[in-house]
Amino acid sequence: MIDDTILDEMNLPWSSSNEDLETISNNYFKPLFDVTKFEIRSETERDKGIDHQIELKRANRYTNFRFAIQLKATDCKEENKDGSISLQLDTGNINYLLNNPMPAFYVLYFKRTGKFYYESINDFAKSLYEKDKNWNSQPSHIIRFSKEFDSSGVELMYQLTLAKGKFQRTINEKTVFQSSAIKTDDKLLVDKDFNISGDTEIRKMVEKAGLLLINEGNWKDVLFLHKKASGNVASSALYNLIIGIANYYSGNLIEALSFFKSSNKLNSELTEDLRNHLKFFDTTVKYSIGLLSERDYNSIMDTLEGSENIGLYIKLDKAKQNYINSLDKNSNDRYEKYSEEVQLIINDPNANESIQLNAKCELVLFEGYQNNMDYVKGVSMLNGLEEQIGPNFKMRRESVLHFIKAKEKWYKNVQILKQEALDGKNYFAYFNALINEVKVTFEFQVYTDLVFIVKEIPGIPAPEKPDSKLMFSKLLEKITKAYNYYKQIGHIENVIASLSTKYEILHYNKDFKNTDVVINELQDIIESYDLSEQRRKLKFLRNNGTTHQQFKQFMENIFSKADLNKKDIEAKRNEMIKMDEIERNIKKRPKKDILHINLFPIGYFEFPKEKKNQVYEILNISEQAKVIFDNMFTTVIPIVNIFYNPITQEGYVDGKHAEKGIENWLNTYRIRKSFYENKFYRTEKI
Numbered sequence: 306m307i308d309d310t311i312l313d314e315m316n317l318p319w320s321s322s323n324e325d326l327e328t329i330s331n332n333y334f335k336p337l338f339d340v341t342k343f344e345i346r347s348e349t350e351r352d353k354g355i356d357h358q359i360e361l362k363r364a365n366r367y368t369n370f371r372f373a374i375q376l377k378a379t380d381c382k383e384e385n386k387d388g389s390i391s392l393q394l395d396t397g398n399i400n401y402l403l404n405n406p407m408p409a410f411y412v413l414y415f416k417r418t419g420k421f422y423y424e425s426i427n428d429f430a431k432s433l434y435e436k437d438k439n440w441n442s443q444p445s446h447i448i449r450f451s452k453e454f455d456s457s458g459v460e461l462m463y464q465l466t467l468a469k470g471k472f473q474r475t476i477n478e479k480t481v482f483q484s485s486a487i488k489t490d491d492k493l494l495v496d497k498d499f500n501i502s503g504d505t506e507i508r509k510m511v512e513k514a515g516l517l518l519i520n521e522g523n524w525k526d527v528l529f530l531h532k533k534a535s536g537n538v539a540s541s542a543l544y545n546l547i548i549g550i551a552n553y554y555s556g557n558l559i560e561a562l563s564f565f566k567s568s569n570k571l572n573s574e575l576t577e578d579l580r581n582h583l584k585f586f587d588t589t590v591k592y593s594i595g596l597l598s599e600r601d602y603n604s605i606m607d608t609l610e611g612s613e614n615i616g617l618y619i620k621l622d623k624a625k626q627n628y629i630n631s632l633d634k635n636s637n638d639r640y641e642k643y644s645e646e647v648q649l650i651i652n653d654p655n656a657n658e659s660i661q662l663n664a665k666c667e668l669v670l671f672e673g674y675q676n677n678m679d680y681v682k683g684v685s686m687l688n689g690l691e692e693q694i695g696p697n698f699k700m701r702r703e704s705v706l707h708f709i710k711a712k713e714k715w716y717k718n719v720q721i722l723k724q725e726a727l728d729g730k731n732y733f734a735y736f737n738a739l740i741n742e743v744k745v746t747f748e749f750q751v752y753t754d755l756v757f758i759v760k761e762i763p764g765i766p767a768p769e770k771p772d773s774k775l776m777f778s779k780l781l782e783k784i785t786k787a788y789n790y791y792k793q794i795g796h797i798e799n800v801i802a803s804l805s806t807k808y809e810i811l812h813y814n815k816d817f818k819n820t821d822v823v824i825n826e827l828q829d830i831i832e833s834y835d836l837s838e839q840r841r842k843l844k845f846l847r848n849n850g851t852t853h854q855q856f857k858q859f860m861e862n863i864f865s866k867a868d869l870n871k872k873d874i875e876a877k878r879n880e881m882i883k884m885d886e887i888e889r890n891i892k893k894r895p896k897k898d899i900l901h902i903n904l905f906p907i908g909y910f911e912f913p914k915e916k917k918n919q920v921y922e923i924l925n926i927s928e929q930a931k932v933i934f935d936n937m938f939t940t941v942i943p944i945v946n947i948f949y950n951p952i953t954q955e956g957y958v959d960g961k962h963a964e965k966g967i968e969n970w971l972n973t974y975r976i977r978k979s980f981y982e983n984k985f986y987r988t989e990k991i
Contacts, residue, residue: 330378330414331356334421337459341365354401355409361466370470371407372462378414389451390415390422396444399433402426406473408466413450422450423458425465507534508544515547520659522733524551525795542571546583553586556797556834562590581612585619595837617650617660624650625667640675644668662734665722666741669715673745676711680749681756683708688759696762715745733794736787740803743780743787747810750776751853780810801830801839809851877974881907884977888986901988903944905957907977912985923979925951947976 335345344360344367357374360367377392384390392413402409409426429448433440440446452458507530515527528551549564565587572580584605592602610619628643650656650664683704691697719742726735750773788803808823824847831839849858898914904924912920917938921931924945933955937943946958948969980986 326378326380326414326416327376329416330376330421333414333419334376334412337421337454339459342463354398355405358407359462361463361470363467368467368470370466372466373402373405373407373409375402375409375411376414377411378416380416385449387449387451389449391447391449393445394448396441396446399426399430399446400441403430408462408469410462411448411450412454415450421454423452423454424448424450504534507531508541511547512541512543515544515551519547519550519554520657521731522794522796524554525793527551528555528795542568542574542583543579545571546575546579546586550582550586553590555795556836558590558594558834561586562594565590578612578614581609581615585609585615593836593838613655614657614660617653617656618663621647621650621660621664621667625671628671640671643671658729658731659734662722662726662729662731663737665725666734666737669719669722669738670741670745672718673715673741674748676708676715677745677749677752679711680708681752684756684758691758691760696760698762701758732790733796736790737799739783740787740799740806743784743810744806746776747780747806747813748852748856751813751856755853755857777810777814781807784810797830797834797836798839801827801836804830805842805846808846809853812851813853874970877970881974881977884981885987888981891986900938901942903942904976904980905944905946905948907947907973907987909942909988910980910985911988912980912983916983916985919983920985923976923983927951927953930954947973 331347338345338359342362344362346358346360348355348357354375355373356376358371359374361370362368375398379390379392381390390413394411402411403426411424411426411429413422414420415422433446437443511527511530515530518524518527527547531548531551545564545568549561549568552558552561552564565583568575568583569587572583575583588597588602588605591597592599597605606619610616610623624643624646627646628639631639631642647664647668651661651668656664687697687700687704690700719738722738723735723742726732726738784803784807788800788807791799791803804823804827808820808827811817811820811823824843827843830836831843849855899911900914900917901909901911902920903909917935921934924947926934926945930953934943937955943955944957945952946956949958950972
């Protein structure tokens with residue numbers, strides 16, 4: 306048996322401390338990896354810089370997704386001041402790992418502490434490049450290890466390799482398996498997280514869901530998809546149309562016009578309905594930026610009015626414009642006509658949910674405005690009557706009950722509309738209804754502050770006005786919610802509408818500090834998007850164009866005109882009295898071939914039978930009514946309520962309730978004077 310002394314003196318290969326350290330590091334390294342998730346394949350021949358290739362396992366299956374490890378070890382005694390451990394690496398070794406398509410890592414075993422540290426080759430190379438773009442010309446570099454290699458480091462390697470592996474698999478599928486489905490000018494797009502998308506996929510997603518997303522108010526999502534593309538994706542008419550509409554709603558009018566132009570070049574690909582959509586939005590943008598005159602714009606819109614879908618939007622806008630244009634005309638049924646036109650749009654079999662909700666939002670706005678103006682007219686009429694007859698509790702009660710009933714009906718309609726929008730997840734329509742609710746409520750508050758019953762009822766104190774601070778606070782809260790939503794989805798027009806309404810409320814409450822903030826934001830938005838029409842509206846708003854300023858001016862004009870009308874009416878009344886005095890002194894005429902008529906409310910008159918048609922003309926009696934009057938003259942004295950013009954039926958017909966204001970009295974004066982000039986004189990009751 307050989308003793309220990311002989312073994313110690315025997316000529317045998319020497320052991321190396323580096324080899325011992327390498328063995329120790331390998332022995333400690335491998336157990337760090339769970340055998341159910343990793344398969345370690347060590348490089349045993351011609352190692353040029355990779356010690357281990359480690360394959361991922363999933364569900365007990367090999368994936369062939371791998372990462373590389375270059376294992377290092379050091380027995381240095383000290384760390385750097387920041388706790389890191391430095392190691393020198395050959396530039397050739399760094400390049401060798403970078404050339405590997407799989408993820409690669411340096412792992413360092415630090416003998417003094419028995420801990421492992423790691424660094425990604427990509428992160429290390431990136432830091433070298435940021436310090437010196439010519440790093441590759443140097444023979445070696447110092448790497449500083451600071452990240453301890455524990456279970457979290459192992460998991461990071463797993464997830465990064467899994468993502469890179471799936472990425473490479475997707476690349477293979479798209480470039481090999483799907484090559485026939487990809488257009489030659491399409492590109493594959495990769496983000497920093499290895500997510501892959503292709504122009505073809507983006508095109509299909511936009512064409513399939515783009516219009517639906519826009520109808521739901523999510524055009525920013527459409528633009529987000531477009532921005533993920535390479536820039537060559539816009540090769541179909543439908544895609545260009547959708548991206549153009551999304552840009553239009555986002556306020557990017559020049560960009561929108563560019564996409565509409567591209568879509569027009571391929572418009573034969575579109576259905577007739579989509580071609581009409583293209584024509585509508587292209588025309589709207591050109592008119593908005595001044596490339597089309599109003600005449601040309603209206604001419605094109607007229608040609609689209611009969612189209613199946615977009616035509617309903619045009620009809621809705623026309624109904625609105627016709628109603629607004631009729632406000633300065635003497636028409637008592639203007640709102641009824643507008644309401645009928647909008648209801649026809651809502652009930653149209655081609656109307657989708659979007660146009661229906663849009664139309665209902667418009668309807669509640671103008672219904673609210675109509676109710677508010679009815680309040681003003683009602684209170685003004687009460688004040689006028691009570692100035693002559695004194696306070697009348699019964700009339701006040703009837704007027705109040707009538708207005709409360711109308712307002713309750715309107716409020717109920719608004720709530721139903723908002724709930725309908727929420728149920729359909731049409732948040733665009735919901736916040737549109739919310740803005741309209743705020744506008745009407747604010748306008749009513751302005752009206753009630755400026756128009757109220759003047760005379761007091763003896764013994765009954767006037768009711769105290771409630772504090773409106775809480776109400777205004779709620780209005781501002783609602784308008785802020787609408788503003789936040791429209792800003793989020795990027796609807797610039799409604800962002801401006803929200804801010805304008807907020808400005809009006811703040812201005813009315815004399816909160817001028819915050820009005821300055823709002824007006825500056827409005828100015829910035831309008832200038833950023835170069836919105837000429839909105840710039841004009843903003844100028845008007847700043848120059849006494851708020852609701853309360855306009856209404857105050859309106860009331861001042863009314864009162865000023867009323868004073869003039871009062872003097873004019875008084876002069877005409879005196880003139881009519883003078884006519885009566887003159888007629889009483891006229892010698893009585895023979896009663897032969899004389900007809901009599903009762904002109905309510907001014908009395909009985911007589912005229913020669915042969916002048917009957919001239920009387921019909923003065924009274925403006927309709928052709929149908931003439932037949933009735935012809936028959937009545939042979940048996941009774943017919944009655945004409947001259948508060949009406951034209952006359953369509955015989956009788957008192959609502960009596961004095963037909964009186965609607967100064968126009969009625971001017972018509973009465975006209976008839977009285979015409980009868981006097983034609984010697985159709987007043988007579989005593991027959």
